[in-house]
Amino acid sequence: MRIGIPDDGGPLVPATPATTARLVGLGYDVVVAAGAGSGAGFPDAAYQAAGAAVVPDAEAWSADVVAITRAPDALATPGPAGLRPGARGPDGLRIGAVLIAQIAPAARPDLVRALANRGVTALALDAVPRISRAQSLDVLSALSNVAGYRAVVEAAAEFGGMFSGQVTAAGTTPPANVFVIGAGVAGLAAIGAAGSLGAQVRAFDVRPEAAEQIESMGATVVRADDAAQQVSADGYASALTADQEAAALRAYAVEAAAADIVITTALVRGTAPTTITAEMVATMRPGSVIVDLAAPGGGNCELTVPGRRVVSDNGVVILGWTDLPDRMPRHTSELLGTAVANLVQLGTPGRDGRLVLDPEDVVVRGMTVAAGGEVLWPPPPVAVSAPTAPGGPGSVAAPDRTAPGSRHARPAAGGARPASPMVRNGLLALGGLLAVLAVAASPAEQAAHFTVLALAVVVGFYVISHVSHALHTPLMSQTNAISGIILVGGMLQIGSSDPVVTTLAVLASTVASINIFGGFLVTHRMLGMFRRGDAAEGSNR
Known part of the structure; x- marks a missing residue:
C-alpha cells in the first residue's frame, strides 16, 4: 500500500524523515508532496534519503493512506461516477482511502458525514481513547505539552523584564512572578518552562491530587480548600459548583494582582470557564502578560479574543493565540509523525505494508469516526472492566487505566475478593499481640533491640511516606x-x-x-x- 503525505498548507507535517523511514521499514511505499516538510525544516532530500518518493501534491492526496495534520474544512460531494480525475487538494482523496488526521469529530459533524459519503475510512488522531495502551498515539497530550512550553516563550517575549533575578554591580532585580491556572499537561509544561528560566512559579488546580504534581515541578501550590473538588476518578476536572467557583475566583484575584505573568489552561470538556475577570485584569500591573491557552475554547480571560493580541486599558497584554503548537513546527511535527507511525505500526502486525484495522480493538474503534459509508462517531464507551473471566464465578478482568490520576482496584487473581477492613485490622492486631509476647519472653537486652527496631520502622514509615x-x-x-x-x-x-x-x-x-x-x-x-x-x-x- 502507498502512504501519502500531502502539503496541507500549514507549517506542520505529519511525517518526518525519521518516521518516514519507520513507515518504509513496515513495507509501505511512502510518497511526500514536494515542499511538504519545508515549513518544519525538513527538505525534500531528507525524505528521499529515508526511502520516500517526492511527488506532486495531487499524487500524494490520491494514495491509499493519506496522513495530514488537520482535516480539511470541506469536501466536494462525489457524483455517481466518483470524483473527476485530477482533483486537487482534499477533493483528490480517492473513494475507499484511509485518512489519518486531527478531525475534531464532535465539533465537525458535517465533515464526518462528508467523509463517510466519500467512502473514506477516517481515523481521528484527536479521538484517541485515554487508556494506557494508547498513550503513544495521544496527540492531544503531546500538543498540550508544546503549547504549555510555547506559552512561556510568548510571555517572555512580551514581558518587559527577565524571568530570573539578576545580581549586578548596579544593583539587583527580583525574579518574575508567574501564576499558572490548571496543572494538566499544558500547565505542568508551563510550570517547568517558567521555573527553568528562573521565575518564581505559583500554580493552582481544583483537583487536590494535582498539588503533588505541582510541587514535583518545583512550584508553590496555591491553596483554596473551598474550591477543591473530590479526588477525580479519571484525572480530569469537572464543572465547579457556585460556591467552589466563587472561592476559586477569590484565589485567582489575589494571585493575579501579584503576578507578572498569568498562564491559564482551564478547560472542562472542551469549554473554557472564566478564571480571570476584567476586574482582575484591572488590578494587574501595567506590562503584565496573560497567556490564555484556553483561547480555542473561548478563553479563560474575559478580555481574550481568540487568535489576537489585546492590550487592556491599564496596559496588560492578553495573548489569545490558538496556534501555539504551530509556532514550534519542527518539534510538533516530530511528535505528530511519531504518533502517525505508531498508529500505522499498530495496524500492520505482519510488517507487510498492508494496513489492517481491527474494529474489535478498542483503540482503533475509538479513533475510527467514519468507515464503510457510515458515521461511527461517537464510539461506544471504553469498558474499564470485563465480564466474568474464566478464572471462576465472579472473577473479573483487571481494568485498564483510563487516564493519569485514575484509580481502579485490581481484583485478586482467580476471583478471590480482597480482605475486608475488619479482617485486615484483626490480622494486624494479632501480629501486634504476637510481637508483644515475643518481646516479653525475650531477655532484657534482646527486648531493647526489638524496641529500637519497632521505633525505627514507625519513624521510617512516616518519614518516607511524606x-x-x-x-x-x-x-x-x-x-x-x-x-x-x-x-x-x-x-x-x-x-x-x-x-x-x-x-x-x-x-x-x-x-x-x-x-x-x-x-x-x-x-x-x-x-x-x-x-x-x-x-x-x-x-x-
Missing part, C-alpha cells in the same frame, strides 16, 4: 548510606560461631550489596540525562 517526589533521588542516596552500615555490620557477624547468626549476616550483606550497587547504577543513569554529548547518549541507552 517525602516529595522531587526528593526521591536524594533519599535514595541516604538509603545507600544506611545499606552501607548494614553491610559492614553483616560482614562483622559472618565469622560468628552461631550458624543462625552467620546465615542472617550473609543474607543481610547480600541484600545490602544489591541495594548499594543498584542505587549507584540508577543514580549514574539519572545523572547521565543531564550530560551533553556522547556521554549522555550512552547513559540513556
Whole structure:
C-alpha cells in the first residue's frame, strides 16, 4: 500500500524523515508532496534519503493512506461516477482511502458525514481513547505539552523584564512572578518552562491530587480548600459548583494582582470557564502578560479574543493565540509523525505494508469516526472492566487505566475478593499481640533491640511516606548510606560461631550489596540525562 503525505498548507507535517523511514521499514511505499516538510525544516532530500518518493501534491492526496495534520474544512460531494480525475487538494482523496488526521469529530459533524459519503475510512488522531495502551498515539497530550512550553516563550517575549533575578554591580532585580491556572499537561509544561528560566512559579488546580504534581515541578501550590473538588476518578476536572467557583475566583484575584505573568489552561470538556475577570485584569500591573491557552475554547480571560493580541486599558497584554503548537513546527511535527507511525505500526502486525484495522480493538474503534459509508462517531464507551473471566464465578478482568490520576482496584487473581477492613485490622492486631509476647519472653537486652527496631520502622514509615517526589533521588542516596552500615555490620557477624547468626549476616550483606550497587547504577543513569554529548547518549541507552 502507498502512504501519502500531502502539503496541507500549514507549517506542520505529519511525517518526518525519521518516521518516514519507520513507515518504509513496515513495507509501505511512502510518497511526500514536494515542499511538504519545508515549513518544519525538513527538505525534500531528507525524505528521499529515508526511502520516500517526492511527488506532486495531487499524487500524494490520491494514495491509499493519506496522513495530514488537520482535516480539511470541506469536501466536494462525489457524483455517481466518483470524483473527476485530477482533483486537487482534499477533493483528490480517492473513494475507499484511509485518512489519518486531527478531525475534531464532535465539533465537525458535517465533515464526518462528508467523509463517510466519500467512502473514506477516517481515523481521528484527536479521538484517541485515554487508556494506557494508547498513550503513544495521544496527540492531544503531546500538543498540550508544546503549547504549555510555547506559552512561556510568548510571555517572555512580551514581558518587559527577565524571568530570573539578576545580581549586578548596579544593583539587583527580583525574579518574575508567574501564576499558572490548571496543572494538566499544558500547565505542568508551563510550570517547568517558567521555573527553568528562573521565575518564581505559583500554580493552582481544583483537583487536590494535582498539588503533588505541582510541587514535583518545583512550584508553590496555591491553596483554596473551598474550591477543591473530590479526588477525580479519571484525572480530569469537572464543572465547579457556585460556591467552589466563587472561592476559586477569590484565589485567582489575589494571585493575579501579584503576578507578572498569568498562564491559564482551564478547560472542562472542551469549554473554557472564566478564571480571570476584567476586574482582575484591572488590578494587574501595567506590562503584565496573560497567556490564555484556553483561547480555542473561548478563553479563560474575559478580555481574550481568540487568535489576537489585546492590550487592556491599564496596559496588560492578553495573548489569545490558538496556534501555539504551530509556532514550534519542527518539534510538533516530530511528535505528530511519531504518533502517525505508531498508529500505522499498530495496524500492520505482519510488517507487510498492508494496513489492517481491527474494529474489535478498542483503540482503533475509538479513533475510527467514519468507515464503510457510515458515521461511527461517537464510539461506544471504553469498558474499564470485563465480564466474568474464566478464572471462576465472579472473577473479573483487571481494568485498564483510563487516564493519569485514575484509580481502579485490581481484583485478586482467580476471583478471590480482597480482605475486608475488619479482617485486615484483626490480622494486624494479632501480629501486634504476637510481637508483644515475643518481646516479653525475650531477655532484657534482646527486648531493647526489638524496641529500637519497632521505633525505627514507625519513624521510617512516616518519614518516607511524606517525602516529595522531587526528593526521591536524594533519599535514595541516604538509603545507600544506611545499606552501607548494614553491610559492614553483616560482614562483622559472618565469622560468628552461631550458624543462625552467620546465615542472617550473609543474607543481610547480600541484600545490602544489591541495594548499594543498584542505587549507584540508577543514580549514574539519572545523572547521565543531564550530560551533553556522547556521554549522555550512552547513559540513556
